[in-house]
Amino acid sequence: xxxxxxxxxxxxxxxxxxxxxxxxxxxxxxxxxxxxxxxxxxxxxxxxxxxxxxxxxxxxxxxxxxxxxxx
Amino acid sequence: xxxxxxxxxxxxxxxxxxxxxxxxxxxxxxxxxxxxxxxxxxxxxxxxxxxxxxxxxxxxxxxxxxxxxxxxxxxxxxxxxxxxxxxxxxxxxxxxxxxxxxxxxxxxxxxxxxxxxxxxxxxxxxxxxxxxxxxxxxxxxxxxxxxxxxxxxxxxxxxxxxxxxxxxxxxx
Ligand SMILES: [Cu+2]
Numbered sequence: 001x002x003x004x005x006x007x008x009x010x011x012x013x014x015x016x017x018x019x020x021x022x023x024x025x026x027x028x029x030x031x032x033x034x035x036x037x038x039x040x041x042x043x044x045x046x047x048x049x050x051x052x053x054x055x056x057x058x059x060x061x062x063x064x065x066x067x068x069x070x071x
Numbered sequence: 072x073x074x075x076x077x078x079x080x081x082x083x084x085x086x087x088x089x090x091x092x093x094x095x096x097x098x099x100x101x102x103x104x105x106x107x108x109x110x111x112x113x114x115x116x117x118x119x120x121x122x123x124x125x126x127x128x129x130x131x132x133x134x135x136x137x138x139x140x141x142x143x144x145x146x147x148x149x150x151x152x153x154x155x156x157x158x159x160x161x162x163x164x165x166x167x168x169x170x171x172x173x174x175x176x177x178x179x180x181x182x183x184x185x186x187x188x189x190x191x192x193x194x195x196x197x198x199x200x201x202x203x204x205x206x207x208x209x210x211x212x213x214x215x216x217x218x219x220x221x222x223x224x225x226x227x228x229x230x231x232x233x234x235x236x237x238x239x240x241x242x243x
Contacts, residue, residue: 031075043081047088058095062105068186069106071168071200 108189111198116174119145124172127152128242129161139166146171146178146191148218154211154226161203161228162236168200179214182228190215203230 074082099105119125127143140161145152153159161167171180171191178191189197203209211226231237 031073034075036077040077040080043084047081047084051088051091054092054095058099062186063099063103065184065186067182067201067203069108069199069201070166071106 105186106199108197108199110195111170112196113194114172114196116172116193119172119174123170124174126242129153129159129240130243131238131241134166137166139168142167142169144169144171144180144191146173146180146213146217148175149213149220149224151180151211151224151226154228155224158208158227158229159211160237160240161230162233163203163206163230164233166200166202168198171197171199176217177215178217178224179212181212181214183210183212185209188214203228206230206232206235 114122114124123130123141123143124145127145130141130143132139132141142153142159142161144154144159150156151159169180169187169189171189172195173191173193175193177193179188180191180197181188185201187199187201189199191197207230209228209230211228213221213224215221217224
């Protein structure tokens with residue numbers, strides 16, 4: 001995606017760049033320097049919950065609910 | 072296209088998850104020997120009278136020198152015949168094969184709290200074999216919406232000890 005598209009339209013009108021509009025921003029980083037470890041942790045936690053629920057649903061609710069169909 | 076390495080990681084992880092799901096299902100059907108209902112037979116739902124479903128109930132059969140039982144059940148709006156008006160009585164620790172069909176609309180035959188569960192489809196016969204390990208009562212519920220009284224459609228399977236099984240109620 002071209003970078004100008006991610007900028008708010010008014011920054012183009014005034015001729016100022018995005019950082020000048022947001023003086024709180026101290027440092028600009030590239031995409032690879034951005035490291036959302038919190039999101040990574042939540043994603044891993046979510047995958048773990050899905051996997052555990054699947055194991056419970058499949059092996060206990062579905063497989064272990066005897067009597068079962070034997071033929 | 073450049074993808075952030077974290078994003079690459081969880082895209083890969085979702086494929087691992089899918090592979091894991093498929094592997095558990097394969098494991099269940101290969102190693103745990105799980106079974107589901109397949110297509111057994113088709114039947115004319117208008118002419119059940121001429122079949123064993125015309126005289127539904129529990130039958131005694133001998134297979135491979137063993138005494139087994141066959142249960143023919145009609146699912147009708149809004150009852151199991153047999154099952155609702157009178158319970159289906161079968162002995163424990165014996166092979167029991169259910170044959171289930173419907174003369175009217177789609178129903179469900181779900182033995183609550185167990186893995187015994189099938190659709191009852193007009194024109195099709197569902198077949199499932201099981202062994203009830205203990206004598207107790209099981210409820211049957213209809214789990215396919217079949218009409219205005221669907222929610223009260225239920226039946227009972229009474230599993231009794233082999234020694235107490237009364238053969239005078241068998242049908243011929
Ligand atoms: Cu129903």
